[in-house]
Amino acid sequence: MLNKIRKQSLLGKQLLEDKFFLSAKKLTDIEDKKEIFRFDVINYLLKRFDENKSKYLEIGVRNPSDNFNKINCKNKYSVDPGLEYEINPVDFKLSSDDFFSQLRQNKILDATIKFDVVFIDGLHLADQVYRDIINSLEFLSEEGFIVVHDCNPPTEYHARENHSFNLSPALNNWNGSVWKAFYKCILSAELSCCCIDSDWGIGVISKKKYFNHLNENFNPFFEFTIFEQNREKSLNLITFEIFKNTLDKK
């Protein structure tokens, strides 16, 4: 027993001295101190629409008091299969794929519904996030916005695909591979994208051409190192101030 405790504390000490743990912790702390949150951006965007008519959809809610309840909109809809929060007080207890499939078949809501802001924060894997974006575009108003959480992982540990990797230097913080789905949108000539540098990267996508477009694909194999070396360009990374100035002019 004593040996086991000694081994555990030795492992703890080794981890605390590990340079990857230390640098990941430092970057986690920096991100945690940034002061603009996803609900600030979403509420700013919703103000552009008629408050009586605008519609908001959140994919992946967990505890609504963290974000959903802070959103100022009269017509809000929430989707979550309830994998992380047992109570799961949402409108549609479904995966996002099932939600969109049932919506298309007129089984839930009216299939002609158009949302003005869709917030995507469900399963943080690129393939799923990209599908959530494409499905959301189908039900997005012409002037609408898609907001994507976790686009800016500080390290490759935050960007790991397997959330449950317990010894990750990012500890429990998980942005997954969302950045890859967002990078794919950045490259699309049909879409206009930028990412606000706060709260783990708040990506914004619109059909209207508000933001600068990236003309070259300099990361065709989605390598994290190349992403990291070209973070600003990869995400069209901007401050909330510049974001607001850009949109307020349009």
Ligand SMILES: C[S@@+](CC[C@H](N)C(=O)[O-])C[C@H]1O[C@@H](n2cnc3c(N)ncnc32)[C@H](O)[C@@H]1O
């Ligand atoms: C990061 S949490 C959401 C946090 C919340 N949006 C916030 O801002 O505080 C991710 C949520 O996505 C849900 N989720 C996982 N897979 C999903 C899927 N395929 N479709 C929709 N939601 C999913 C989980 O159940 C979990 O509650």
